[in-house]
Amino acid sequence: MIDVSDIVQYLYCPRKVYFLKVAGIKIEKPKMEEGKRAQAEVERNLRRFAEKIGGKLETGIYLESQRQGLKGLLDAMINADSAIYPVDVKLSRFDSLSYPWKMQLTAYAMLLEENSGKSVRKGYIYIVGTRKLIEVRIEPEDRRALMRIVKEVEEIIESEKYPPTSKSKKCNYCEVSEFCV
Ligand code: SF4
Incomplete structure (x- = not known):
């Protein structure tokens, strides 16, 4: 099974997947401490939002699916009577929706759907710095695109081929650039 975070790495550059999953290079997560400090406020804001839409907030949900070949730790979800929404929390300085973020949320949506038995038609991305909550619709074409990406990531890992x-x-911002020739 590949990790949902591998999707984001792959969309940044397929070669990153090779370095992280085949060569076993570890990258630091410098924003971890900042994330912990912000956690209480993030939870408070998300809980308020969840109540507003008639749902309940749950945090830190591990999800996996043998069928989809995916696993990941979802930051939060809002569980309402008839629907369930994944929430991904970002510490990024960017606050507009990018394709990798959309694909990451699509992966969580599909995992959540399979694990909860409820359909997931949209989710949210919460930007810590600006406290912005972005609503993201999960369309059938997003699901198909995600499944293609999962296959491509699996192929890099299984073949162990260095991607061209x-x-x-x-490359100037890439954590594995010192290994990349
Ligand atoms: S340094 Fe550039 S080419 Fe190499 S893995 Fe990073 S982004 Fe990809």
């Missing part, structure tokens, strides 16, 4: 890619300005 061209250097770009992303």
